[in-house]
Amino acid sequence: MASIRLENVTVRFDHQDVLKDIGLAIDDGELCALVGPSGCGKTLVLRVIAGLTHPVEGNVYLDGQLVNDVPPGERDIAMVFQRFALYPYMTTRENWAFPLIAARLPHEEIEARVNAMSEFLMMEPLMDRYPKQLSGGQQQRVAVGRALVRRAKVFLMDEPLGSQDAKMRVEMRAKLKKLQMDLGITTVYVTHDQVEAQAIGDKVAVMEAGTIHQAGSPEEIYDKPATLFVAGFVGTPRMNFLDGTLHREGGQLYIDHPLFRLAVPPATAQSIEATASSQEVIMGFRPEHIKLSVTAEADSIPTEVYVLEPQSNKLVVSLKLDEDILKMQADRNRLTFEPQVGQKVFLTFEQEFAHVFDQNTGQRIS
Numbered sequence: 001m002a003s004i005r006l007e008n009v010t011v012r013f014d015h016q017d018v019l020k021d022i023g024l025a026i027d028d029g030e031l032c033a034l035v036g037p038s039g040c041g042k043t044l045v046l047r048v049i050a051g052l053t054h055p056v057e058g059n060v061y062l063d064g065q066l067v068n069d070v071p072p073g074e075r076d077i078a079m080v081f082q083r084f085a086l087y088p089y090m091t092t093r094e095n096w097a098f099p100l101i102a103a104r105l106p107h108e109e110i111e112a113r114v115n116a117m118s119e120f121l122m123m124e125p126l127m128d129r130y131p132k133q134l135s136g137g138q139q140q141r142v143a144v145g146r147a148l149v150r151r152a153k154v155f156l157m158d159e160p161l162g163s164q165d166a167k168m169r170v171e172m173r174a175k176l177k178k179l180q181m182d183l184g185i186t187t188v189y190v191t192h193d194q195v196e197a198q199a200i201g202d203k204v205a206v207m208e209a210g211t212i213h214q215a216g217s218p219e220e221i222y223d224k225p226a227t228l229f230v231a232g233f234v235g236t237p238r239m240n241f242l243d244g245t246l247h248r249e250g251g252q253l254y255i256d257h258p259l260f261r262l263a264v265p266p267a268t269a270q271s272i273e274a275t276a277s278s279q280e281v282i283m284g285f286r287p288e289h290i291k292l293s294v295t296a297e298a299d300s301i302p303t304e305v306y307v308l309e310p311q312s313n314k315l316v317v318s319l320k321l322d323e324d325i326l327k328m329q330a331d332r333n334r335l336t337f338e339p340q341v342g343q344k345v346f347l348t349f350e351q352e353f354a355h356v357f358d359q360n361t362g363q364r365i366s
């Protein structure tokens, strides 16, 4: 087992930095979900850890040891590739047994591991089929199994459930999380799905355009997003953003919006004024931090119901506020009235949950 640490890692192709000064620390036994839009560099981060891509700058440590010059085969890492390649002339069983035979494990041990894996990945009826006799999702499970049977020091999984249907994906991610906990093998799990990342990761690292914006627990990422990008990327429906201007009046700091003003608590005001690069900020409110009422209340803002989207026990309400469309979300059984499209209603921002970002840098300043 091993910890993983990347330090100032830069990867360059054709004079372009595709990973920019990446730093990431993953503890021994931790499951880190690496999430970000397609093309942001997730696969490259895995390749750097595996030793398949060499950074032009920076260091990679496994278990505290610098491994920049250690070849991939000597890093004891098992990787599930995004574009997985199975041995076409081997059945599922043979695909899984092959690396174990190569590692000279005893026959009984190989059989026990392969059988356990076939149950775990729900592949029992498909053990004697060749890859071409399997669906895309089943082939992917063979690829996952081939990495997992090895029990390396580190697992790297590149979108390992990408080819599964929605139901299988949700079922498999819980099973993978349980297996990872039981085995305690340090794992980096790549996905472009923020819901999956939040669900599976002990730690979530959010990437964009070759940089890591933030790495932290799922709760930290959600409750205190470090940048505008993270705030908008994590959470469904997305956080609502509104432009605002810092404005001090006597002892009180306000954030002014044409339709309302937010009184900033003194403790937060200090940090905002110390870090803001100008008066221009962006306020963020999660959909669950907007309240609706039929009648005007203190600090409420008149608005109109634009669209209703029921989601199981929740209702997502789109609201028209001048040019902006805001989304609020509430448990259906906690709404005091049944909103109708076109209805005039009043919204209130729960100010204590406001997120404030610098408009120029996109950094959190609250």
Ligand SMILES: Nc1ncnc2c1ncn2[C@@H]1O[C@H](COP(=O)(O)OP(=O)(O)O)[C@@H](O)[C@H]1O
Residues within 6 Å of the ligand: 013, 018, 036, 037, 038, 039, 040, 041, 042, 043, 044, 045
């Ligand atoms: N071998 C390569 N040569 C040139 N550019 C590459 C190479 N591998 C990856 N890239 C570029 O690096 C960026 C990150 O790629 P990748 O890590 O595969 O993204 P992700 O896995 O997040 O979708 C992309 O813009 C991609 O085109």
Ligand SMILES: [Mg+2]
Residues within 6 Å of the ligand: 042, 043, 044, 082, 158
């Ligand atoms: Mg990729």
